[in-house]
Amino acid sequence: MTHVAIIYFSGNGHTHLMAEAVVAGAKQVSNTTVELLRITGDQITQGRWRDDEMLQKLNQADAIIFGSPTYMGGVAAQFKAFIDAASSVWFTQGWKDKVAGGFTHSGSPSGDKQGTLLYLMVNAMQHCMVWIGGTDVNPSSDAPDAVNRLGSYAGVMGQTAPDMTGKPAEVHQGDLLTAQNYGKRIAEAAQRWKMG
Amino acid sequence: MTHVAIIYFSGNGHTHLMAEAVVAGAKQVSNTTVELLRITGDQITQGRWRDDEMLQKLNQADAIIFGSPTYMGGVAAQFKAFIDAASSVWFTQGWKDKVAGGFTHSGSPSGDKQGTLLYLMVNAMQHCMVWIGGTDVNPSSDAPDAVNRLGSYAGVMGQTAPDMTGKPAEVHQGDLLTAQNYGKRIAEAAQRWKMG
Amino acid sequence: MTHVAIIYFSGNGHTHLMAEAVVAGAKQVSNTTVELLRITGDQITQGRWRDDEMLQKLNQADAIIFGSPTYMGGVAAQFKAFIDAASSVWFTQGWKDKVAGGFTHSGSPSGDKQGTLLYLMVNAMQHCMVWIGGTDVNPSSDAPDAVNRLGSYAGVMGQTAPDMTGKPAEVHQGDLLTAQNYGKRIAEAAQRWKMG
Amino acid sequence: MTHVAIIYFSGNGHTHLMAEAVVAGAKQVSNTTVELLRITGDQITQGRWRDDEMLQKLNQADAIIFGSPTYMGGVAAQFKAFIDAASSVWFTQGWKDKVAGGFTHSGSPSGDKQGTLLYLMVNAMQHCMVWIGGTDVNPSSDAPDAVNRLGSYAGVMGQTAPDMTGKPAEVHQGDLLTAQNYGKRIAEAAQRWKMG
Numbered sequence: 112m113t114h115v116a117i118i119y120f121s122g123n124g125h126t127h128l129m130a131e132a133v134v135a136g137a138k139q140v141s142n143t144t145v146e147l148l149r150i151t152g153d154q155i156t157q158g159r160w161r162d163d164e165m166l167q168k169l170n171q172a173d174a175i176i177f178g179s180p181t182y183m184g185g186v187a188a189q190f191k192a193f194i195d196a197a198s199s200v201w202f203t204q205g206w207k208d209k210v211a212g213g214f215t216h217s218g219s220p221s222g223d224k225q226g227t228l229l230y231l232m233v234n235a236m237q238h239c240m241v242w243i244g245g246t247d248v249n250p251s252s253d254a255p256d257a258v259n260r261l262g263s264y265a266g267v268m269g270q271t272a273p274d275m276t277g278k279p280a281e282v283h284q285g286d287l288l289t290a291q292n293y294g295k296r297i298a299e300a301a302q303r304w305k306m307g
Numbered sequence: 308m309t310h311v312a313i314i315y316f317s318g319n320g321h322t323h324l325m326a327e328a329v330v331a332g333a334k335q336v337s338n339t340t341v342e343l344l345r346i347t348g349d350q351i352t353q354g355r356w357r358d359d360e361m362l363q364k365l366n367q368a369d370a371i372i373f374g375s376p377t378y379m380g381g382v383a384a385q386f387k388a389f390i391d392a393a394s395s396v397w398f399t400q401g402w403k404d405k406v407a408g409g410f411t412h413s414g415s416p417s418g419d420k421q422g423t424l425l426y427l428m429v430n431a432m433q434h435c436m437v438w439i440g441g442t443d444v445n446p447s448s449d450a451p452d453a454v455n456r457l458g459s460y461a462g463v464m465g466q467t468a469p470d471m472t473g474k475p476a477e478v479h480q481g482d483l484l485t486a487q488n489y490g491k492r493i494a495e496a497a498q499r500w501k502m503g
Numbered sequence: 504m505t506h507v508a509i510i511y512f513s514g515n516g517h518t519h520l521m522a523e524a525v526v527a528g529a530k531q532v533s534n535t536t537v538e539l540l541r542i543t544g545d546q547i548t549q550g551r552w553r554d555d556e557m558l559q560k561l562n563q564a565d566a567i568i569f570g571s572p573t574y575m576g577g578v579a580a581q582f583k584a585f586i587d588a589a590s591s592v593w594f595t596q597g598w599k600d601k602v603a604g605g606f607t608h609s610g611s612p613s614g615d616k617q618g619t620l621l622y623l624m625v626n627a628m629q630h631c632m633v634w635i636g637g638t639d640v641n642p643s644s645d646a647p648d649a650v651n652r653l654g655s656y657a658g659v660m661g662q663t664a665p666d667m668t669g670k671p672a673e674v675h676q677g678d679l680l681t682a683q684n685y686g687k688r689i690a691e692a693a694q695r696w697k698m699g
Numbered sequence: 700m701t702h703v704a705i706i707y708f709s710g711n712g713h714t715h716l717m718a719e720a721v722v723a724g725a726k727q728v729s730n731t732t733v734e735l736l737r738i739t740g741d742q743i744t745q746g747r748w749r750d751d752e753m754l755q756k757l758n759q760a761d762a763i764i765f766g767s768p769t770y771m772g773g774v775a776a777q778f779k780a781f782i783d784a785a786s787s788v789w790f791t792q793g794w795k796d797k798v799a800g801g802f803t804h805s806g807s808p809s810g811d812k813q814g815t816l817l818y819l820m821v822n823a824m825q826h827c828m829v830w831i832g833g834t835d836v837n838p839s840s841d842a843p844d845a846v847n848r849l850g851s852y853a854g855v856m857g858q859t860a861p862d863m864t865g866k867p868a869e870v871h872q873g874d875l876l877t878a879q880n881y882g883k884r885i886a887e888a889a890q891r892w893k894m895g
Contacts, residue, residue, distance in 0.1 A: 152550040160550075184628075191583045198575055201575065253416055438628075618817070652808070
């Protein structure tokens with residue numbers, strides 16, 4: 112059995128929809144458990160994140176997929192608070208050789224999201240993890256329902272133009288499908304890597 | 308009189324169209340000369356770029372705007388060959404305190420173009436230049452004719468879906484308008500910085 | 504009169520020493536006021552930073568220098584919480600055309616600090632600021648007392664090998680001198696830019 | 700049998716010494732062949748790289764380790780010319796699921812080398828490869844003979860202060876040892892990934 116964990120923060124619900132699509136993809140792979148873990152503001156005191164149970168679940172995973180909106184060109188502060196808290200794991204290299212991946216969402220097509228994915232890789236490399244990027248590397252088109260329409264490679268991007276009318280968060284079909292394919296790819300990679 | 312130089316490489320003509328739009332914007336500013344310099348393969352021998360006259364023109368500029376397509380996640384090799392040759396200028400800090408900017412183009416909306424702009428900044432910082440980013444930082448929309456529709460901040464991005472029919476290169480109106488505004492902003496910034 | 508503000512977070516005191524060196528450099532420039540602003544954990548509630556008075560001081564500055572330790576390959580979460588809160592300023596482009604700079608510190612010579620400085624640039628570009636990098640771009644040597652011994656260009660880096668004996672934080676003389684020169688450069692640039 | 704290929708460019712010989720150390724490490728792993736491929740200027744015509752035989756060897760490898768000096772904050776132009784030529788492989792995703800890694804060298808401890816490693820990752824992700832970073836993630840010290848003395852995670856860094864006396868290139872013992880450990884790690888990872 113391979114264990115895949117998705118840990119993410121979502122402010123307005125878009126990254127949450129992306130996370131659910133990643134979960135759906137990972138669940139397509141047999142002999143795989145999938146754990147969805149959401150970071151929340153109330154885990155953070157004086158700027159420091161703490162949730163020992165959540166951290167324990169990550170320690171038991173074979174693959175960890177990191178997800179955050181792109182705010183002001185980087186991961187959300189709440190997500191970074193989790194990352195900083197996981198430095199306790201770094202000291203003992205507790206995540207060494209786990210499979211890693213990442214996804215992000217923002218309001219415009221480019222929107223500095225590549226920087227967020229690069230950062231997620233930087234962090235994963237400090238943990239000595241194995242990074243797996245997106246699988247739909249040849250974008251089929253830039254239409255809203257096309258896989259990898261935005262042209263992302265290191266991980267998955269979603270984009271939704273800001274909406275001020277208060278309706279529930281939505282994400283383009285193409286982005287959700289890309290996220291789903293990615294979840295499947297990570298789960299398969301984790302299985303292959305574990306068997307090796 | 309302020310001197311603005313745009314130096315760029317273009318393989319398929321898209322980045323060339325972006326460069327022309329930057330020129331058009333810079334020319335809107337009074338008391339400004341604009342020099343458009345195109346890097347070509349025949350300036351490169353054994354992987355090394357050389358064009359003393361072109362380098363001399365850059366040395367005389369108050370602002371240099373760097374442009375390259377994004378190929379395989381970075382500036383084109385031909386453009387990098389120019390950059391490497393300009394290390395001769397770096398040793399004497401000949402471009403210190405010139406104003407700098409950058410633009411890029413690729414086939415998909417994100418398409419790792421942020422990495423290219425970041426690299427152009429990295430190079431400019433080694434030259435101790437002053438970096439000026441885009442002016443249309445609040446994207447008006449993600450429609451093809453909207454300024455900064457892609458959501459780029461460090462410089463300007465253009466995107467055109469690959470076309471295999473052999474027709475001449477085209478760039479979306481919104482991207483060209485963004486490039487034009489950027490050329491104007493850089494020329495104005497160079498003037499202000501020179502006066503100070 | 505030119506107003507320079509330094510806003511930073513420091514966990515163990517090293518980045519604080521860097522910040523003080525930047526202040527010392529900026530104060531060497533006549534007709535300049537220097538404001539040192541330290542981000543603290545108690546400004547953060549539920550992961551969100553708030554300090555209206557501090558934000559107001561930044562709004563009044565001509566130049567803002569951003570400083571953060573590099574934790575797990577990026578800015579500290581506490582610093583990012585401030586950045587995210589400043590998105591309220593971004594919406595109205597309240598920091599447009601202010602001069603910007605950055606510095607960071609970590610435990611090893613490279614230590615993913617470049618990524619932190621790049622991120623600080625990314626954020627500044629979203630705010631449409633003018634980025635000024637380091638002035639000592641030709642490292643004089645890699646000896647502990649040499650300016651820019653680490654070879655940083657986009658801003659200033661400091662490095663101190665981790666110490667577990669509990670003695671007060673120290674930073675190499677070369678790094679502090681580099682930070683001091685940088686503070687002076689930013690103050691001069693802000694003055695020049697304001698006059699222009 | 701697992702096939703590991705190292706492809707690199709070296710101008711002054713330092714990156715070549717790093718490459719040899721990577722080879723030595725990979726050879727420590729049983730049932731592994733190691734191919735050392737050096738990019739040269741005479742493979743480049745009009746700025747375009749071509750060496751079909753070399754590309755063929757990469758196509759047959761299970762793991763590709765990319766190495767380049769950091770020049771002006773990025774990979775050498777000659778190396779980028781190779782990267783751009785490999786876009787022919789990208790179109791058919793010929794390197795998909797190969798293991799990837801990278802190393803770089805420059806004259807100062809930080810010296811914008813992180814940007815080079817990040818770029819190598821960006822390129823590998825476009826090829827849908829599996830990225831494996833360094834293994835010595837907890838730097839033992841910043842002394843010249845210590846593994847990962849520079850604090851690099853995404854791959855391996857070497858640094859040698861510029862020498863103008865014309866003596867043969869040298870690289871610190873710690874950097875070579877780190878490169879050796881990395882070669883071993885990549886070879887082991889390729890084996891594990893292939894078996895899975």
